[in-house]
């Protein structure tokens with residue numbers, strides 16, 4: 872699956888708008904639930920220059936590191952709307968599937 876590269880660095884205005892949708896006042900260990908638009912599958916959506924991007928991928932690109940084509944950003948908390956820096960990590964499509972399966976079967980109960 873081809874993934875859209877996030878156009879980082881964002882402009883100061885875009886960055887301000889992005890951070891305005893992140894509940895940073897919440898406890899750092901809690902999920903930071905995206906306050907903007909959500910996709911049908913529950914992921915946060917952020918619009919940059921008229922295009923939509925997944926908020927947790929934008930978060931990763933800005934604060935953790937840029938994503939290569941094919942990189943997935945996985946949630947430790949299984950909460951698609953969460954953009955907490957400490958709950959997301961980069962992985963492959965295979966990791967993503969393994970993760971989803973583990974959650975479904977109940978093997979994954981704890982965070983990393």
Ligand SMILES: [Zn+2]
Pocket residue numbers: 901902903947948949950953954955958
């Ligand atoms: Zn979370």
